[in-house]
Amino acid sequence: MSSTMRRYNALNVFWNGLTGNKNWDRAWRDPEPKPKYEVIIVGAGGHGLATAYYLAKNHGITRVAVLEKGWLGGGNSGRNTTIVRSNYMMPGNCAFYEHSLKLWENLSHELNYNVMFSQRAHVSLCFSPGQRDAMARRYNTMRLSGIDGEWWALDKLRKNIPYLNYGEDARYPIIGAFVQPRAGTARHDAVNWGYARTADALGVDIIQQCEVTDFIHENGRVVGVNTNRGEIRAEKVGLAVAGSTSTLAPKAGLGRLPIETHKLQAFVSEPLKPLVDHVIVYGVGHGHFYISQSDKGGLVFGGDLDFYNSYAQKGNLPIYSDVAGCAMNIMPMVGRVKILRQWAGIMDMSMDGSPFICKTDVPGLYLNAGWCYGGFKAIPGSGWCFAHTIAHDDPHDINAPLSLDRYRKGRHIDEGGGGPVPKHH
Amino acid sequence: MIRIDCPFCGLRDHSEFTYEGDATVQYPALDAPMEDWYEAVFLRENPRGPHREFWRHVGGCGSFLEVVRDTVTHEITEVKLAHPGMAAATGKAAAKTTEKATGGSE
Ligand SMILES: Cc1cc2nc3c(=O)[nH]c(=O)nc-3n(C[C@H](O)[C@H](O)[C@H](O)COP(=O)(O)OP(=O)(O)OC[C@H]3O[C@@H](n4cnc5c(N)ncnc54)[C@H](O)[C@@H]3O)c2cc1C
Ligand SMILES: [Zn+2]
Numbered sequence: 001m002s003s004t005m006r007r008y009n010a011l012n013v014f015w016n017g018l019t020g021n022k023n024w025d026r027a028w029r030d031p032e033p034k035p036k037y038e039v040i041i042v043g044a045g046g047h048g049l050a051t052a053y054y055l056a057k058n059h060g061i062t063r064v065a066v067l068e069k070g071w072l073g074g075g076n077s078g079r080n081t082t083i084v085r086s087n088y089m090m091p092g093n094c095a096f097y098e099h100s101l102k103l104w105e106n107l108s109h110e111l112n113y114n115v116m117f118s119q120r121a122h123v124s125l126c127f128s129p130g131q132r133d134a135m136a137r138r139y140n141t142m143r144l145s146g147i148d149g150e151w152w153a154l155d156k157l158r159k160n161i162p163y164l165n166y167g168e169d170a171r172y173p174i175i176g177a178f179v180q181p182r183a184g185t186a187r188h189d190a191v192n193w194g195y196a197r198t199a200d201a202l203g204v205d206i207i208q209q210c211e212v213t214d215f216i217h218e219n220g221r222v223v224g225v226n227t228n229r230g231e232i233r234a235e236k237v238g239l240a241v242a243g244s245t246s247t248l249a250p251k252a253g254l255g256r257l258p259i260e261t262h263k264l265q266a267f268v269s270e271p272l273k274p275l276v277d278h279v280i281v282y283g284v285g286h287g288h289f290y291i292s293q294s295d296k297g298g299l300v301f302g303g304d305l306d307f308y309n310s311y312a313q314k315g316n317l318p319i320y321s322d323v324a325g326c327a328m329n330i331m332p333m334v335g336r337v338k339i340l341r342q343w344a345g346i347m348d349m350s351m352d353g354s355p356f357i358c359k360t361d362v363p364g365l366y367l368n369a370g371w372c373y374g375g376f377k378a379i380p381g382s383g384w385c386f387a388h389t390i391a392h393d394d395p396h397d398i399n400a401p402l403s404l405d406r407y408r409k410g411r412h413i414d415e416g417g418g419g420p421v422p423k424h425h
Numbered sequence: 426m427i428r429i430d431c432p433f434c435g436l437r438d439h440s441e442f443t444y445e446g447d448a449t450v451q452y453p454a455l456d457a458p459m460e461d462w463y464e465a466v467f468l469r470e471n472p473r474g475p476h477r478e479f480w481r482h483v484g485g486c487g488s489f490l491e492v493v494r495d496t497v498t499h500e501i502t503e504v505k506l507a508h509p510g511m512a513a514a515t516g517k518a519a520a521k522t523t524e525k526a527t528g529g530s531e
Contacts, residue, residue, distance in 0.1 A: 246471035256468040260447075261496070308427075308444040311473045311497045317426055318440040351467050407467045408460075420466050421446075 005201035007112050027193060028200035033207050033232050037065045039390055040225060040234040042212045042248070044068030046077035046188075047368050047375065048240035049195035050383020051390070052204040053111075058384070059391035062203035065234070067227060069211035073192030076242050077376065079313075079345035081266050081302045083279050083290060084377040085122045085183035087149060089141035092401030092413040093354055098147050099398050100381025101182060107380060113194030115186050116295065122183030123152070123161065125282035125330065127172045135178045142180075152177045161278065164330050171329055172284045185279060185292050185300075191379060215252045215365075222252060222364040238366040238390055243311065243346030245369040253362040257369070258351040258407055260422035262305045263344040264373055265315035267323060270338045271297030282330065288425075289326035298340065301327060305347065305373070307423060315344045347372055352406075353424025354413035357385045357399040366390050367404060373425035427494070430504050432515070433486040441484030448477040448491050448507070473497060479507055 006012065006025055016023055039055060041048045044066045055061040066072075084104055086097035108114050126132045139149035153176050158166060166174055196206055207229070216224040216231065224233035241248060243261040250256070276293040283289075291301035303323040306316060320342065327334055350356065350370030355378065360367050368386045371378060385399035395403070401413060407420070418424055427439040447469055453461040476496045482488050488511070493503035506512040 244473075246469070247473050256464075256470055258467040258469070260469050260471050261473070308439075308494075309447075309471065309476055309478065309496050310499070312499060318438075408463050422469070 005197070027197045028206055031205045031207060033065060033067075033210065033227070033229055034205065035231075036224075036233040037205070038063040038234060039236045039238065040064075040232060041066045041238045041240055042225065043075070043239065043241035043244075044072035044192075044196070044206055044208065045075045045240060045242060046073070046192055046195065046379035047242075047371075047382045047386065048238075049073075049192060049199060049206070050379050051238060051240060051368065051386040052206070052383075053195045053199040053202070054383045054387035055391060056199060056202035056204055059387060061387075061391055064199075064203075065205045065207055065232065066199070067210045067212055067225070067232070068206070068208045071208050072196050072206060073189060076345035076347065076371075077192050077379070078188055079266065079343055080188055080376045081290060081292070081300050082185045082188050082376055083122065083183070083281075083292065084117065084186055085180050085279075086147055086377070087122065087124070087138065087142055087178075087180045087183065088415060089138045089145075090354070090413045090415050093415060094142070094145045094147070095398050096381055096385070096402065097377065098145070099384070100378050103380035103384060104186065104377075105182075107186075107191075107194070111194040111198045113190060113197060115190045115194050117184065117186040119182050119184040120278050120292070122180045122279045122281065123157075124178045124180075125164075125174050125280065125284075126176050126178065127174060127282070127284045129175075131284070132175065139178050148180055148182050150179050150181065152179050161280070163275070163333065164280075165332055172287075174330070183279065185294075186376075187295075188376065191376075195379075195383070212248065213251075215248075217253060220363060222362055236364050236366065236390055238368060238386060240368040240386070242348045242369065242371060242375070245348050245367075252360075252365055254360055254365070254367070257404075259370055260309050260349045261311055262307065262347050262349050262422065263310040263312060263315070264302065264305050264347050265319050265323075265342060265344045266300065266302040267320075267339050267342045268294070269299040269301075269334070270340050272299065272337065273297065275299075280330070282326075287322070287326045287329065289323065289330070291327065291331075299334065299337065305349070305423065305425075311346055313344050313346060315342050348375075349422035349424075351420045351422055352412040352414040353416065353418070355382070355402055356404045357382055357389060358395060358403045359389060359393065360404060427499050427501065429480060429482075429490065429492060429501060431482050431485055431488065431490065432504065432506055433488060434482060437482070437485060439480070441482060442480040442490075443483050445479035445481050445489065448479045475502065 086101040142149040214226040281290040355370040388396040489507035491507040
């Protein structure tokens with residue numbers, strides 16, 4: 001870490017607390033863009049920032065700029081419901097998400113920034129023997145791959161989570177739950193800020209209010225970008241712009257992609273006393289629901305996509321009522337709780353529900369996209385793998401299956417077996 | 426809430442409809458080369474702006490509709506019956522442009 005950045009420690013947190021918090025340094029610089037870098041990352045979401053950090057930290061590449069059209073962390077990485085888990089079973093996803101979860105486990109120490117990673121367990125409710133059998137297959141596959149997972153029968157579930165609706169007359173009576181104890185939540189802003197601050201200290205330029213409008217091609221290579229702040233050149237350019245990927249891809253020379261942009265909403269209630277100690281999720285019939293409680297006391301929850309293409313970062317009422325119905329199904333006592341805030345982000349929905357971290361057919365251009373509902377948990381692993389792919393011009397074994405041409409070769413990574421539709425989570 | 430002006434049923438909330446995806450996809454002949462099928466099944470224009478798409482009025486007449494909707498504002502500028510034969514038989518073949526924005530305000 002460069003000497004200009006003061007590390008956070010107990011003493012200076014205490015001292016600044018006593019002196020009105022007026023003497024902190026900036027967390028990161030606000031540099032002017034230089035004419036040329038070794039690597040440009042487009043998009044300062046969690047994935048772009050983590051990539052810049054691991055380029056500097058793991059590969060010694062510090063002439064890096066992260067270009068962001070708005071403010072860093074203002075996209076999906078600052079709008080999600082912060083669930084972190086690795087309960088995947090398909091080759092390709094399994095190793096990748098578990099690698100990411102392992103990085104989460106040491107992230108606050110690594111970044112010298114409290115990302116508030118809380119391994120409070122991810123509890124996936126079951127409602128029918130068929131659903132239980134399908135999930136048993138998943139959790140057994142996980143266990144064989146060295147990922148933690150267990151079955152909580154009704155008595156154990158009741159003991160640990162007494163407030164759920166266990167009534168026999170419930171619309172969907174609960175029969176048990178599959179649990180990943182090491183899963184949990186983190187503070188989304190802290191993850192973005194922690195990566196930004198640490199990358200900046202290693203020499204990375206994070207340039208906000210800088211929108212990439214086009215790409216500079218020379219001899220068939222991408223050699224830079226045009227922005228609202230002028231031309232910026234680089235030997236390599238990586239895209240990490242989530243739901244905006246399809247708007248930049250043709251300009252970069254990639255043409256059409258196997259991605260649709262859809263919006264996903266999230267909701268936060270008024271603050272309550274501690275109630276929900278775990279992440280609780282379920283999918284049954286047309287219902288899909290996930291809920292946790294933030295440290296400020298708000299219930300943080302969400303459900304499905306709207307299922308029609310959208311670039312509008314705002315929600316709508318039908319999902320509001322679906323999600324409220326799902327909440328009432330398992331936790332009828334929240335019926336009088338008020339929803340304080342609600343918002344939406346635009347998701348890069350791939351055709352099998354799995355992402356792309358890869359080289360492209362255009363020399364000098366690298367792609368990070370296709371995160372669907374689930375890219376928050378992937379931030380550390382994705383940055384780690386994308387940095388490796390860019391630095392070596394070759395994917396790491398962990399992300400080699402996450403290629404853009406896998407559909408062409410019939411190597412889909414379709415966890416749910418749902419076929420080629422941009423609806424998977 | 427987006428509202429769609431169904432040629433049979435009139436202006437209805439979009440929660441009466443199911444979204445059936447991109448209407449610009451042209452499926453190739455069954456014996457077409459693999460590459461053509463790859464493009465049709467997997468690749469999407471995914472525009473930020475006007476998008477031609479199918480909706481089905483499941484909570485109403487059941488018709489498949491072809492709709493042009495802006496993916497940023499959600500404004501709908503065109504609604505017609507998706508099946509050309511159906512559209513001709515009912516005399517509602519012409520693309521129907523709603524007078525006012527029927528979507529947009531969410
Ligand atoms: C409501 C909601 C709930 C979610 N819940 C979860 C969850 O519980 N768990 C989970 O794992 N995942 C969840 N996700 C998904 C997760 O948030 C995303 O997959 C992840 O944050 C994507 O990160 P990113 O860095 O790729 O994209 P983003 O954070 O969206 O960053 C992309 C950045 O690119 C910038 N950009 C775009 N175009 C340009 C341009 N032309 N020039 C410069 N910059 C540009 C944008 O401004 C943006 O800041 C959720 C998402 C939403 C919306
Ligand atoms: Zn109708």
